[in-house]
Amino acid sequence: MKTWKKLSLAGTALAAGLILAACSGGASSKNPQLAIPTDITTLDSGINTDTYSGIFIGNTQEGALRVDANGDTQPALAKSVTKSKDGLTYTITLRSGLKWSNGDPITAQDFVYAWQRNDAPATGSQYAYLLASVKNAAEINSGKIKDLSQLGIKADSDTKLTVTLAQPTPYFNFLLSEPVYFPLDQKFVEAKGKSYGTSSANTVYDGAFIFKGSGWTGSNESFSLVKNPNYYDKADVKSNEIDWTVQKNPQTAVNLFKQGKLDQASLGTPQLYAANKGYNGGKDLTLLKESTTDYIEYNQTGKGTSNPTAAKALANQDIREALNLATDRKTIVATSTAGSTVATGFVPTGMAKTQTGQDFAAYAKQPYTYDPTKAKELWEKGLKEIGATSVSFTYESDNNSPTAKTQADFLQSSWEKTLPGLKLTEKLVPFQQRLKDSGSHNFDIVNTLWGGDYAEPSTFLGLFLPGGGENDGGVNNAAYIKAYTAATTTPDVNNDAARNKDYKDAEAALYDESSINPVYFRTTPALRNPKLQGLVFHGTGIEYDLKGVYLEK
Secondary structure, three states, rough: OOOEEOOOOOOOOEEOOOOOOOOOOOOOOOOOOOEEEOOOOOOOHHHHHHHHHHHHHHHOOOEEEEEEOOOEEEOOOEEEEOOOOOOOEEEEEOOOEEEEOOOOOOOOOHHHHHHHHHHHHOOOOOOOOHHHOEEEEEHHHOOOOOHHHHEEEEEEOOEEEEEOOOOOOOOOOHHOOOOHHOOHHHHHHHHHHHHOOHHHHHHOOOEEEOOOOOOOOOOOOOEEEOOOOOOOHHHHHHHHOEEEEEEOOOOHHHHHHHHHOOOOOEOOOOHHHHHOOHHHOOOOOEEEEEEEEEEEEEEEOOOOOOOOOHHHHHHHHHHHHHHHHHHHHHHHHHOOOOOEEEEEEEEEOOOOEEOOOEEEHHHHHHOOOOOOOHHHHHHHHHHHHHHHOOHHHHHEEOOOOOHHHHHHHHHHHHHHHHOEEEEEEEEOOHHHHHHHHHHOOOOOOEEEEEEOOOOHHHHOOOOOOOOOOOOOOOOHHHHHHHHHHHHHHHHHHOHHHHHHHEEEEHHHHHOOOOEEEEEEEEEEEEEEOOOOEEEEEEOOOOOOEEEOOOOOO
């Protein structure tokens, strides 16, 4: 999504404040008060690319299915979802009497409109690739088919949809819980035009919450969610109102937690973790195990880099491998993170299992190692191949993250020391600017975080297909393309063992060509008031589910 799943390097942990008399928290409001570490960018479920905006989209909007606290899909707007024996046809039956927050009826046609809109090239949805399982979606998104009605979704009635897939997709139920699959109120969206999703007033909702009053104006850093009176399951929404702020400084969030003004604060740096893990006798410490990988992307497009030599260098496999081998992941984890682990591939630990029950990350692990001697040899070989004796790169990362800054400083020092003739310049920018630069290939080397959208390897391994919306580095790896295509389109797609083997081959191909540089799998420790109940954290998909949040009395 996770992409709303393209994360800020500052950490994903919420900060939440509530009115409590407890010693480990307590705020001045009777309403739950939550916080995110960076600004909302949009409320448009079709075009959003960041996880923090996704938290609000996922709690004010809803699709046919939703993911429960156990990570399983459950009916949401749909009363039932059934599939044919061959796995190619899905029938979605909606609940009766569904309404948008403005009173408009929610119908099957709202799903048809949304899927067509989000798949249309003109919309520019970076999440359109998640629609690719639907018949003709890839051809429509690429412009080969112009007629949007050819997309494999039909409204049989106001409450019944038939979906035809291009190939069997074992995880399709998870996709139905993704924002790009959410319905849209066509009349409202078209009336707002380009303004849709730019503020809470320019958005309409079908989820558990709506924004209160003026809500999010597009730039403000405090707003409230209130229970949606038109939500079909409003009786099970535990909070009538949730108040929000943006807290960009993690140390400030910790201080506010200790002052009883916040009920959750991230301990995402080693310093914060070491200084605060024992607070209140350790009773408030919780570990948020994310399905998230921190990785480095190399601009291999030949465009957007700072100079022609940099472009040639990053297109050279020996130079990319040298950079990978010069990356001391163990030290990066020890000095810039808390609770995270060294990456052994792109798919993180704890996200998906193979047909035998083995963690997929362990099954598909690759020998990413730190070898400065070999790195130097390959670096000098690569420079000779491109006819250069030195090269300068710009390394882009987030400016609001101590973790990102520590990592950037370490790589600047260690890479320049290991690789003769390298000059690495740090470029630290706001999170949204990094997303913009990444999407437009306006970088040399960029530090990125990706969080999984669903519990299956393709949510990670599908990112680097040529022309894909998240293939920021312009990876064009034939062996990877072959393996990933086999995993997702061949007759073996319903053979779990064969599919996992193909996914493993895709991981191996990314490693073999040093297409990317995985650094660590992220876990974020946090302080949380134990009286805050019902806050569901998902490693994949919409990270926080607020429907059941309440304050224990």
